Amino acid sequence: MLKKNDKLTVTISALTYAGLGFVKINEFPVFIYNSLPGEEVEIQILKVLKKYAFARVVKFLSYSPDRNQEIDYHSIQSGLAPLSHLKYQAQLSFKENQIKETLHKFGIDNPVESIIPSPKETHYRNKSQVPVRLVKGQLSVGFFRAHSHHLVPTEDFLLQESVIDQNIIKVRDILRKLEISSYDEDTQRGVVRNIMLRFGKFTGELMLILVVNQKDVPRLKKLKHELQSSCPEITSFILNYNFKNTNVILGPTNKVIYGSPYLTDKILTNTFKISPLSFYQVNPLQTENLYRIAAEYGNLKSTDTVMDAYSGIGTVGISLADRVKQVIGVESVQQAVEDALNNAQLNHYDNVKYVCGKAEEVIDQWISEGLKVNKIFVDPPRKGLAKNFIEQSVKMQPEIIVYVSCNPATLGRDLAIYKELGYAIKKIQPVDLFPQTTHVESVTMLEKNRTF
Numbered sequence: 001m002l003k004k005n006d007k008l009t010v011t012i013s014a015l016t017y018a019g020l021g022f023v024k025i026n027e028f029p030v031f032i033y034n035s036l037p038g039e040e041v042e043i044q045i046l047k048v049l050k051k052y053a054f055a056r057v058v059k060f061l062s063y064s065p066d067r068n069q070e071i072d073y074h075s076i077q078s079g080l081a082p083l084s085h086l087k088y089q090a091q092l093s094f095k096e097n098q099i100k101e102t103l104h105k106f107g108i109d110n111p112v113e114s115i116i117p118s119p120k121e122t123h124y125r126n127k128s129q130v131p132v133r134l135v136k137g138q139l140s141v142g143f144f145r146a147h148s149h150h151l152v153p154t155e156d157f158l159l160q161e162s163v164i165d166q167n168i169i170k171v172r173d174i175l176r177k178l179e180i181s182s183y184d185e186d187t188q189r190g191v192v193r194n195i196m197l198r199f200g201k202f203t204g205e206l207m208l209i210l211v212v213n214q215k216d217v218p219r220l221k222k223l224k225h226e227l228q229s230s231c232p233e234i235t236s237f238i239l240n241y242n243f244k245n246t247n248v249i250l251g252p253t254n255k256v257i258y259g260s261p262y263l264t265d266k267i268l269t270n271t272f273k274i275s276p277l278s279f280y281q282v283n284p285l286q287t288e289n290l291y292r293i294a295a296e297y298g299n300l301k302s303t304d305t306v307m308d309a310y311s312g313i314g315t316v317g318i319s320l321a322d323r324v325k326q327v328i329g330v331e332s333v334q335q336a337v338e339d340a341l342n343n344a345q346l347n348h349y350d351n352v353k354y355v356c357g358k359a360e361e362v363i364d365q366w367i368s369e370g371l372k373v374n375k376i377f378v379d380p381p382r383k384g385l386a387k388n389f390i391e392q393s394v395k396m397q398p399e400i401i402v403y404v405s406c407n408p409a410t411l412g413r414d415l416a417i418y419k420e421l422g423y424a425i426k427k428i429q430p431v432d433l434f435p436q437t438t439h440v441e442s443v444t445m446l447e448k449n450r451t452f
C-alpha cells in the first residue's frame with residue numbers, strides 16, 4: 001500500500017489527457033507531474049486517495065526524446081501550460097490520438113485528418129485574465145498553481161502576446177505605486193481581483209479590464225492618469241465589478257473609464273466589436289483557419305439558410321454571410337447577442353439575425369414557427385450540445401451539420417446520437433487552437449443520409 005512521501009523508481013507508461021505521466025504500481029494508478037512515457041524516474045508520492053495517487057519526479061534517470069529540454073517551465077507546467085514539457089510535434093500527435101481514442105469509445109472510427117498546427121506555438125493568446133494577490137507582502141500577478149488558489153508570481157506567461165505580458169507588469173507596478181490593494185479571498189476584502197487584457201491582433205487595440213471587488217476604487221483619477229501616461233498601448237480602460245466570492249472571473253457590470261466600450265478586431269474579411277463579457281476566440285491566426293474549414297465543410301450555396309448556434313459575437317455566421325441567403329443565430333449571453341447584431345450591421349449584412357436564449361429552447365420556438373434551415377453550424381462550450389437541441393436539429397432535416405468542438409468527449413457523445421438519428425460523419429479535422437495546453441479543438445462535417 002502506497003503512503004505519502006514513499007519514494008520509488010518507475011518507468012512512465014502513458015500520458016493522460018490532462019498531461020500527467022501515468023504508471024500502475026501493484027495495480028494502483030499513480031499520476032505523476034512533469035513526466036513523459038518511457039522516462040525512467042524516481043518519484044515521491046504526494047497524495048494517496050482511495051483509487052489513485054499523485055506523485056512528483058525527484059530525479060530523472062532517463063529522458064523521453066519528446067521532452068522539450070529548451071524551456072524549463074517547471075512551475076508553469078502544472079498551471080498555465082501543462083504540455084509545455086512536450087515537443088510541439090509530439091503535442092500534435094497527442095491531440096490527434098486523443099480525438100481518435102475518444103471517438104472510438106463512442107463507436108466512431110471514421111478517419112481523422114492530420115491536425116492543423118498553430119501558426120504560433122507560444123505567445124499566441126490575445127487575452128489574459130491574471131489573478132492579483134498579495135504574496136510576501138507585495139501585490140503580485142501570476143497564475144494559480146494547478147488545483148489551488150496559491151498564486152505563483154510570474155512575469156512571463158508563455159502563452160500570451162508579448163504586448164499583453166508587458167502591460168500586465170506595467171499595470172501591476174502602477175497598482176503598487178498607488179497602493180491600491182489586491183483582493184484577499186479569505187477576508188473577501190481588498191480591491192483588485194484580476195487584470196484582464198484583450199488585444200486586437202489586427203487593429204493593435206488593447207483593452208484593460210480591471211476586475212474589482214468594490215464600487216469605489218481608491219485613487220481612480222490618479223490610476224487613469226498613470227495608465228494614460230505610462231501605458232500608451234492601452235486604448236481603453238474598463239472597470240468590471242465582481243463582488244461575489246466566486247471562481248467566476250467577471251462580474252455582470254462594467255464601467256468605462258476611458259476609450260471605447262468595445263475592442264475592435266478583424267477575422268478574415270470582417271470587422272468585429274467585442275464587449276468585455278463576450279466570448280472571443282483566443283488564438284486569432286488559427287481562428288481564421290478554423291472558420292475557413294468550417295465554411296468549407298458547410299459547402300455553402302447562395303440559396304442556403306444557415307443556423308449559427310452558440311454564436312458568441314456572431315463571428316461564424318458573419319464569416320459565412322456573403323455566400324448564403326440568410327443566417328439566423330442563437331446565443332445565451334445578452335451582451336454577445338448585442339455585439340453580434342452590431343457586427344452584422346458594421347459589416348453591412350442585412351441577411352443576418354441573432355436572438356438571445358438557450359439554443360436548446362430557442363430551437364423549439366423556431367420549429368413551431370416553421371423556420372426552415374438547410375445548414376446548421378454549432379460551436380458549443382465544453383459541455384457540448386443539449387440532447388433536445390440534437391433531436392430538434394434533426395427534425396429540421398438540414399443537409400449538413402458542421403460541429404465545432406472544444407471537447408472530444410462531448411463531441412463523441414453527440415456524434416453518436418447524430419449517427420443514430422440518420423447523419424453520417426464525413427470529415428473530422430482537428431485544429432490546434434491551444435498549443436502548450438491539453439485543449440483539443442476540431443471541426444466535424446455531418447451529412448444527412450440519403451435514405452433518411
Ligand SMILES: C[S@@+](CC[C@H](N)C(=O)[O-])C[C@H]1O[C@@H](n2cnc3c(N)ncnc32)[C@H](O)[C@@H]1O
Pocket residue numbers: 279280281309310311312313314315316330331332333336357358359360379380381406
Ligand atoms: C465556444 S463559444 C463559441 C462562440 C462563437 N461561435 C465563436 O467562435 O466565437 C460558445 C458560446 O456558446 C454560448 N452558450 C453557452 N451555452 C449556451 C446555450 N445553452 N445556448 C446558446 N448559447 C450558449 C456561450 O456564451 C459562448 O458564446
